[in-house]
Amino acid sequence: MPHCTSYDGTEIAYRDQGEGPVLLALAGGPGRDAAYLGDLAGLDTVRRLVVPDGRGTGDTAPAPDPLAYSFPRLAQDVEALRRHLGLERFALLAHDAAAATAQAYAAEYRDRLTHLVLVAPGSRLQGVRPDDARAIFESRAGEPWWPDAVAALGELESADDLDRVRELLLLVAPMAYGRWDAPQRDHAAAEGAQTHPVPRAGFWQGVDEQARQSLLDRLREVTCPVLVVTGDRDAVTGMRAGEVVADSFPHARLRPLHAVGHYPWVDEPALFRPVVEEFLASGAAPGPS
Template sequence: MKHTHRPGTLPRTPEDPSAPLSPGTHTITVPHGPARVALRYHVAGSGPVCLAHSGGPGIGWEYLRMPGLEDSLTMVYVEPVGTGDSGRLPDPRDYTVATYAHFLHAVVQHLNVPRFALLGHSHGGFVAQRYALDHPAQVTALVLYDTSPVADEEFWSAAVAAMERFVKDHVQDHPEVADYAATLTTRLGLLDDDGATAVLRTLMPAYLHDYWGREAEFAPARRTLRMYASPSLGEEPPFDVRDELPLLTPPALVLAGRHDFICGPRWAALLHEGLFKAELTVLEEAGHLAHLEQPARFDACVLAFLQAQGVVRGPRNP
């Protein structure tokens, strides 16, 4: 893989900025079939390495930035293929969980770290599960955040039903939510990137427990969300690793927001029950984005788990 260093929004240090784990934005090129595809990743913080994979598929990585974890960990945020300034796949049907795991492994190989913690959010949790099943010896600990071991027809039907309840609960005070259930089922692959972004920004209040009660806090983040359309065109069977969960040997923390309409406690419990070694934490007063809604609680849960696994050696710095 060829490595280059490109300017990014993250802080950089003058010492060897081209080193794979130097703070900042990096680009590698990854073989994928006959093509070579650019992939960006972003490094921030110091301490043991934790790779983070964002959700979607197709959501820009920036929403997953976790400054509180960067106090204790070297966070490596993958910018998934098909999003942002990472490259696009020649055939959009190839945007599959296996493909994302392939690109994640390319980052791991480039970083040359023998073992690391892995955090996956939502669809990124699918990728994290697949990666840990395929490469268990390299993952010291797994944080499965607002995700599920299955995304079949029942999963999506439950999400639509939960969205319909959200609409019923909020439409009187916020008439704009009336079309949320229909918007949730929009075929993003028929849109361009701006259209997909508009859908995500429209629906953001449903991903939070109390968007309107904290609108001044969350509105700026809503305006910066980005979604890319092509990843939704991936073709693969419904994600389902329930039968493989007992084989997933790295210790896992399963985190879910109590009010997450799409990957809430029901699916977290399914993960927890199926995993060989896992603990479950449900974060109150949080939806699908607990790291934004309850950052102190979220960070404390993750760091306590990683400390118990020997990944983080001491308590979090004040």
């Protein structure tokens, strides 16, 4: 895999495939290998898809400083990759927790973005924790996997053995998908091995209330178009969190998808890809003068 050198000398590995305008995609978790993004339902057929491995995941080495796992620092790795690729401006997509990294990047480098796509974001950065994810989970009580998922969720709260945690993650995995068919099962089976506890633990560290509020204030100055994608079967982050995130920007549109969970490119690739393609083909904000 190619690498770029970030601000502290760390070599950030990234995948680079396809041709066309660059779409840089960030993996969530936090602390999960970017391999789970795949080709995002074939977006690499119309875009040059660049997918970095976050620190301590995939082919990127662990961080020498624990604070380098925090999402504002990870945004600096995105900027290093932009410089390395020689991009004046680019489109950025982020899934799940990486939406916080993408928002930190947008707040700091808003003139570098043509478009911003946030897929199944949470709203912890906004300081809001909507409860609709639980309601979505409860609404699926009639599905065969549900009793085991309920029991596993209860055990996850106190489990400290990594192997057992990975077993429990697989039991609760169906709640993250719109349905539990072969593609979803195959995708979920890799989660345990792709999740890294140290980067996960460090993601939200080192950001005090003043810094958080300053970041949110700067999001009001982001001029690029923003798309927030949610799924009506997402029992992980729900849909209301996406509404809260969209409200943080002056030019954001919300696109809820039906029968879709936390991974819309897995559940409904034929629905997800055109939505993103159409948005990326729309007009971008003017570049810096």
